[in-house]
Amino acid sequence: MLRLALLTLKTRKGGFAGTFVALLLGAAVLSACGILLESGVRAGSSPERYAAADVVVAGRQEVALTLKDLDGTTVEESQPLPERVPLRASAAARIAGVDGARSVIADRGATVRLVTAAGRPVPGRHGAAVEAHNWSSLGLGDFRLTTGHAPGAAGQIVLDTETAGRAGVRPGDEIRLMSASVPRAFEVSGLVALKDGRSPRRSVVFLGDADLRHSLPGASVEAFGVLASPGTSPQRLADAVRSALHDDTLAVHTGEGRGRAEFLDVTVSGSNLVVLAAAVGGNVLLVAVFVLYATTSLSIRHRRREIALLRAIGTTPGQIRRMVAVEAAATGLAAGVLGCPAGLLLVHQLRDRFAGHGVVPPDFGLVVSPLPFLAAVLVTVLTALAAVVSASHRATRIRPTEALGEAAVETPGLGRGRRITGYALLVLSAGIFVTGTVRDTDFFTLVGLADSLVLLLVIAVAVLGPLVARTAVRLLGPLLGRTGVTGWLAAANTRANAGRLAGAITPLVLAVSFASTVVFAQTTGLRESADQLRAGLLADHVLTAPAGVSPELARKVRGMKGVASATGLVTSKAVAAGRLLGADEAVSLGVQGVDPRALGTVLDLRPEKGDLGDLSRDTVAISTTAASWLGLGVGDTARLHLGDGTPFRGKVVAVYARGFGFADLTMDHDLLLAHTTGKADRSVLVRSAPSAPGLTRALSDAAAAYPGTVLRDGLAVDDQLAEQRANAWVNYLVVGVIIAYTAITVVNTLAMGTAARRREFALLRLSGTTRRQVAGMMRQESVxxxxxxxxxxxxxxVFPLVLVSLATSGSPLPAVPGLGFLAIAGSTAVLAAAGTMVPTRLLLRIRPVEAIGARE
Incomplete structure (x- = not known):
């Protein structure tokens, strides 16, 4: 069988071209996703400020939740924390007492904003925040003083050379530093740089230890650096520190792990990248199975005469299945090996797109090892085997005496098992849809039902493909017959070859349904978010800044004449245990902090139950979406972990409807602010009194005291939806990869089907049909x-989108932009037409007498 399979591959290269290209593309995408997945798991960057420390003790940037599965089994799941976990200063004494610890240095830090003496904001490198640290922590890192001296007196500061260059300052010049108050002037006493001359990954400034505590009261201990005694290995010291601390909230790092402790953005984005890579890879694998089944089925159908002849001369079904399995394995192996280099090129493009939308830092490093490539090749081979074995099942079951007869004409019926399976899937889909529309179902259950529904419907159409094709011919055949000879020929061909037609239709159905569902689910969600923002934000003025607004500004604005109400708005994330389809699940929810007195005057969250006026430091308000996921109502106790891992237990005082426009959770402003890394507001929302002349000018003057802060009249919806648009873009990327993959395989499938008809074209032309008439017939078939x-x-x-729309807005009408639908339908139509007409034009150039005698 091996020799026969290899000979078949050698002599029928064209027949395997479509399958090979589909497998190659799948291997490229899967290997790219594998690299992203491994990069996310092993995300890290070489340490800089901690490079000289043998051991680094930092907060564990994840929280472990105990969850129950569907069968009641208890599992533990970790969820990443987006805010830096602070440490207690008292832990230094326990670490210092560890055998082998020579010294322990506490690294205190805070996020700050730099401003030149002329009032120009100085952003951090790569647009990230600037970090301020205590001078004594310099001994933990790879920095050296290049110019000037250490910050010996109060009001002195040391900058890294790259930041100083962008600010245009030298030792002796003035630079202003801003955190939770107006900028304070500092004298640049010196400059530091990495010992190897590189620019630091993050902009950093150093203050004297006492000056840091006085000037930045929000600074906290971010890590402890431990220097080992002579003769003590870092690993041995790390084990001793773990035993001494015995604290699950702390993490002990050595080697490259020190970089993960230093650069929180890499750690958090790595966790996000794991989820995204798994989503893209899973969807592509799912699509690959469908597409490869359609492509392989078409290839097997074209080989009916060959298989029939083998059966007639005594070849057993098992031998034929082994032959096609070897062919598939060889094709999958070759495609996998050749697709992996393409995946290496693709992954850099994906990383750049992710960085451009803020999913990962711009300098996020990729980890490239043999593992993703080996996995991609293995999955490609297994996918090819699964597709070809299932597609060849019917072709190998016919009896030898019936083989040649069945090969001559396509079997018109649909197998009983296939028909029952298809109808069962349709009934199940109908049940899911009715359940979602009739019952009072919560948000996440509806979304889960929508995701399942589109998958079931596509599988049902793939199973009932010939039946769908015959139905289409019955509807469109009479119309084709009225267009003349070419239309009559097209109608006759499609009617007689429903299986071939189904193989061409299925990839198109897959592309349109998946693309429409994902894209228009995002547009529906964005529409509802924008509507809720416009209706719920009652502020007349908004103060905002790219690097955040000092919380002091909200307090000043609140006391200004003509201001009816004002609040700082701070945002973060919270982690909780939710429930979806009967199983517990760790969830990360958006949370906003506002002044409770501003609710109803600056923000209208549209409470449905409870009273938002009861919001305090010990209570929380939740959206209807969060309420459905967490299973909470007014009076219940919410058990959450804030962004820095701090446990929070608070009574639910209200459930509100406008969670899409704002956040899933609403808490007291000062409480949430204290548990963020940046300690800054996202914006300040101001509601003016009925008569407030000169308020705009007063607000502008107040904002001028905080460089970089700008005043806007009313709401900037695009800015408020920036994060949601970024999340939508990620989903668009998933769709784009899937559609690009599906589109090319659509062309391959149609091209294979057309190329296999060379004898048919030759016979038509020898019987008097012109080239123009054959081309016209193919145009009608492509229609x-x-x-x-x-x-x-x-x-x-339509059906899953109705469920998504009901989940987001309560209306069954999703947001479907006309241009968006035309783009999906139009691009699919163009690709389908190209896959049919280009091979047709090429085949018609061959002389009929040569084509009629060509090998199958």
Whole structure:
């Protein structure tokens, strides 16, 4: 069988071209996702400020939740924390007492904003925040003083050379530093740089230890650096520190782990990248199975005569299945090996796109090892085997005496098992849809039902493909027959070859339904968010800054004449245990902190139950979405972990409807601010009194005292939805990868189907049909394929989109931009037409007498 399979591959290269290209593309995407996945798991950067420390003790940047599975089994799941976990200064004494610890240095830090003497804001490197640290922590890192001297007196500061260059300052010049108050002037006493001459990954400034505590009261201990005694290995010291601390909230790092403790953005984005890579890879694998099944089925159908002849001369079904399995394995192996280098090129493009939308830092490093490539090759081979074995099942079951007869004409019926399976899937889909529309179902259950529904419907159409194709021909055939000879030929061909037509329609249905569902689910969510923002934000003025607004500004504005109400708005994340479809699940929820007195005057969250006026430091308000996920109502106790891991237990005082426009959780402003890394407001929302002449000018003057802060009249919806648009873009990227993959395989499938008809074209031309008439017939057939694929794909997308719209807005009408739908349908139609007409034009150039005798 091996020799026969290899000979078949050698002599039928064209027949395997479509399958090979589909597998190659799948291997490229899967290897790229594998690299992203491994990079996320092993995310890190070489330490800089901690490079000289043998051991670094930092907060564990994740929280472990105990959850129950569907069967009641208890599992533990970790969720990353977006805010830096602070440490207690008292832990230094315990660490210092560890055998082998020569000295322990506490690294105190805070996020600050730099301003030149002329009032120009100086952003950090790569647009990130500037970090201020105590001078004594310099001994933990790879920095050296290059110019000037240490900050010996109060009001002195040391900058890294790269930041000083962008600020245009030298030792002796003035630089202003701003955190929770107006900028304070400092004298630049010196400059530091990394010992190897590189620019530091993050902009950093150093203050004297006492001056840091006085000037930045919000500074906290971020880590302890431990220097080992001579003869003590870092690993041995780390083990001793772990035993002495015995604290699950702390993490002990050595080697490259010190970089993960230093650079929180890499750690958090790495966790996000794992989720994204798994989502993209899983979806592509799912699509690959569908597409490869359609492509392989078409290839097997074209080989009916060959398989029939093998059966007639005594070849057993098992031998044929082994032959096609070897062919598939060889094709998958070759495609996997050649697809991996393409995946290496693709992954850099994906990383750049992720960085451009803030998903990962711009300098996020990729980890490239053999493991993702080996996994991609293995999955590619297994996918090819699964597709070809299932597709060849019917072809190898026919009896030898019936083989040649069945090969001559396509079997018109649909197998009983296949018919029952397809109808069962349709019934199950109908049940899911009715459940979502009739019952009072919560948000996340509806979204879960929508995701399951589109998958079931696509599988059902793939199973019932010939039946769908015949239905399309019955509807469109009479119309084709009225267009003349070419239309009559097209109708006759499609009617007689429903299986071939189904193989062409299925990839189109897959592309249109998946793309429409994902894209228009995002547009529906964004529409609802924008509507809620416009209706819920009652502020007349908004003060905002790219690096955050000093919390002091909100307090000043609140006391100004003509201001009816004002609040700083701070945002973060909180982690909780939710419940989805009967199983516990760790969830990360958006949380906003506001002054409770401003609710109802500056913000209208549209409370449905409870009283937002009861919000305090010990209570919380939740959106209807969060309420459904967490299973909470007014009077219940919410058990949360704030962004820095701090446990919070608070009574739910209200449930509000406008969670899409704002946040899932609303808490007291000062409470939430204290548990953020930046200790800054996202914006200040101001509601003016009925008669407030000169308020705009007063607000502008107040903002001028905080360089970088700007005043806006009313709401900037695009800015408020920036994070949601970034999340939507990630989903668009997933769709783009899937559609690009599906699109190329659509062209391959149609091209294979057209190329296999060379003898048919030759026979038509020898019987008097002109080239123009054959081309016209194929154009009419492509119309049937496009209309059927786009029509059925659109119909399948309607049902899950209705559920998504009900979940987000309560209305069954999703937001479907006309141009967006035309882009999906139009691009699919163009690709389908190209896959049919280009091979047709090439085949018509061959002389009929040569084509009629060509090998199959």
């Amino acid at each position: 049937v394929v496009i209309a059927s694929g786009v029509g059925v794909g659109t119909l399948l997308a």
